[in-house]
Amino acid sequence: MTPTPITPCLWFDDQLEEAAAFYTSVFPDSSVGHLTRYPEGGPGAPGTVMAGEFTLRGTTFRAINGGPELAGFHESVSFSVTCADQAEVDHYWEALSADGGETRVCGWLRDRFGLSWQIVPRRFFELAADPDPARAAAATGAMLQMTRIVVADLESAADEVGSSRSAG
Template sequence: MTPTTSIRPCLWFDDTLEQAAEFYTGIFPNSSIGHLARYTEAGPGEPGTVMAGEFTLDGTTFQGINGGPGHAGFTEAVSFSIACRDQAEVDHYWDALVDGGEESMCGWLKDRFGLSWQVVPTRLHELLSDPDPARAQAAAQAMLQMRKIVVADLEAAAGAVGRPAGP
């Protein structure tokens, strides 16, 4: 059976949907802004401003609405996770998304619109799943001290397990 429905995240902005769509599509590959519905003379918003629309980020389509401040605002309870294949991808997404936003801990950040992101190298998951529990623990402890995840530092922490101390 072919599904007839689709599930898409819908993000509620106060009045910055168009700016957010432009910002996000400038960061992710295979991205575009779809249809943007604009207010007309009938209101309730200022004619010509965006009411609702959609944008696609690396193949995932999002809906958005400019619903006003009544319900606008994001929390960490909902975030988007980016699986990065290497440090270069981590650096790209972290640097772009945190611009005008705020760093948090363990690979989390809030962008300039207040939306939370997790920028996570796949190597982190590999190290946290290491068959040697001491190596996994060392990687976890290193990650807990980081804002942006640095793969080389995770690997150094995991690799230091079992080595003699000193120079």
Template sequence: MVFPNSRTTDTTYYGEARPRAAGMVLTVEFELDGHAFTALNGGPEFHFSEAVSFQIDCTDQAEVDRYWEALTVDGGQESMCGWLKDKYGLSWQVVPRRLVELLADPDSGRAQCAMAAMMPMRKIVIADLEAAADAS
């Protein structure tokens, strides 16, 4: 399981008087790490895009690495700045808390150097961000 403390909580289906075939999934209610979501099946004419994505708040590099590996396996695609698409085409940004802390550093030089280091990264590497901030 990619996310601990996750489960499907309910599923509804199209009935006879709906625009989709009776019995097709209409909605799925689920929890990812305890956060509730509802997904709606609008039909095959609608596709995932970067307009909708999930951000994962990671406590350390091990957690970044674990989510990155789990979500890029079996056809997932890496992108820039901590973004990726899973094998279904859903976009995720895997963000270590340390990045947020460095970008909020009151020393704007440190924050700018951390941002500059992050921009060309695919998976975010905390040690590289810290090294860039410390070199400012």
């Protein structure tokens, strides 16, 4: 049996084209795919986008301009971006939180379209899985106090526990 792909579908009020252009400008190796426009006599203004697709770093998203009744996103659904290093964290954090976005704790933010993102450095996952439970707890505790996650601060928190244990 061939696996059937699962593709997220996002419901916008009327900002699909703007959102697709924005997201594809933020993520490398991304593109806007086909956009279906309303025809003359359709329910929407002729020529405006009704539905479409865009691809962000290999993941395809479908989206519709479905109107205001169900538009709007909730933090119970978010997209997590695992970043290679602090520079990548900073890039996505700044780009996605700009122009009306809102930052949250623990590496979460909402972009200007209301979509929630988790911007997390790979190093956090490594530290949280440290075989020394005290180091893992210290890194996790530090992350819980952060808004934008800072790798150096995670490492400092883990190292402080490690050095105080070896000094004792």
